[in-house]
Amino acid sequence: MAAENSAGAAALDVAFVGLGVMGFPMAGHLARAGHRVTVYNRTAKVAQRWLQTYPLPGAAAAASPAAAAEGKEFVFMCVGNDNDVRAVALGPQGALAGMSSGSVLVDHTTASQELALQVGEAAAAAGVAFLDAPVSGGQAGAENGALTIMLGGGEADFTRVDPVLACYAKKSALLGPLGSGQLTKMVNQICIAGVLQGLSEGVHFAQLAGLDVAAVVDVIAQGAAQSWQMNNRAGTMAADEFEFGFAVDWMRKDLDIALSTGRDLGAKLPLTALVDQFYADVQAQGGGRWDTSSLLRRLNRT
Numbered sequence: 001m002a003a004e005n006s007a008g009a010a011a012l013d014v015a016f017v018g019l020g021v022m023g024f025p026m027a028g029h030l031a032r033a034g035h036r037v038t039v040y041n042r043t044a045k046v047a048q049r050w051l052q053t054y055p056l057p058g059a060a061a062a063a064s065p066a067a068a069a070e071g072k073e074f075v076f077m078c079v080g081n082d083n084d085v086r087a088v089a090l091g092p093q094g095a096l097a098g099m100s101s102g103s104v105l106v107d108h109t110t111a112s113q114e115l116a117l118q119v120g121e122a123a124a125a126a127g128v129a130f131l132d133a134p135v136s137g138g139q140a141g142a143e144n145g146a147l148t149i150m151l152g153g154g155e156a157d158f159t160r161v162d163p164v165l166a167c168y169a170k171k172s173a174l175l176g177p178l179g180s181g182q183l184t185k186m187v188n189q190i191c192i193a194g195v196l197q198g199l200s201e202g203v204h205f206a207q208l209a210g211l212d213v214a215a216v217v218d219v220i221a222q223g224a225a226q227s228w229q230m231n232n233r234a235g236t237m238a239a240d241e242f243e244f245g246f247a248v249d250w251m252r253k254d255l256d257i258a259l260s261t262g263r264d265l266g267a268k269l270p271l272t273a274l275v276d277q278f279y280a281d282v283q284a285q286g287g288g289r290w291d292t293s294s295l296l297r298r299l300n301r302t
Contacts, residue, residue: 101127
C-alpha cells in the first residue's frame, strides 16, 4: 500500500486550490511534469504570480474553486485549516460544486480526522472519490519535490492518483480508510515536538558548557541521537536563526488537533502538551512566525 516516487503519468487536466508556501511549488511540479494545471487562490494576485512563474502549456487560473475543478480528473487542495477546507471544498463555489462524478479530490491540508470524514461524505454523495493526504517535509520539501504524503481513503483511488503525487513526493503511503492520513500526520507532529525540545535542550546545554556546537553535532549525528531535525536545524539553532521554515503558529494549530484527538482516544500525551505550552511561550516572545526550532530561544532568553 506504499509507493516510491516514480516517473510522471501522461498529461492530465488537474486543479490545485491554495497557493501558499507549500501549494505554490507543488502546483508548479505538476505543471512542469506536463499536466495541464488550473489554479485557484483566495488572493488572485498570487495565482497570477504563479502563472508568471510557470508559463507552461495548459496553465490557467480560475475565479473560484468550483471553476478550477470543472472538468478535472484530479483536484488537489492545500490550505490553512479546517474552516478553509470547508470553504474551498464544500462552499457554494467550492471544488465539489464543480467536480464531475468519477473524479478525485485530494486534500493536502493538515486538518482534523472529523473534517476528512465530513468532506469524504459530501464527496461520496457527489460521486467523487476523496483522499485525505497531509504532507511532511516543509517548504523545502515542497520546493524540491521531496514531500512525504500520508493518505487515508480507498486503495483503488490511491493507486489511481499516486503517479500524479509522485510529481512532488519522494514517498506516499496509504495508511487506512478516510482520516488515517490525518491521524498519521498527528503522530508525525507529536514526534517532531518531542525531538525539537530535546534538541533545543541539547544545544542549550552545549552552549553553556562552552562546547563547539557544530563539532558536537557532527559527532553525535553519527550515532543514536541522529534525527532530521538535528541534521537540518542544529546549525541554524546555534546561530540563532529562525526567520524561515515551519512556523510556530502552524505547529500549535497542528498540536491542538493532535491533543484534542488524543483526549478523544484517551491517549496520554504529557510531553506533547508541555511542548505546546513552550510554543505558546515562543509566541508570547513574538515568535509566531519563527521556525519550530525556535524553542531554543525560550531557553536562552534572559
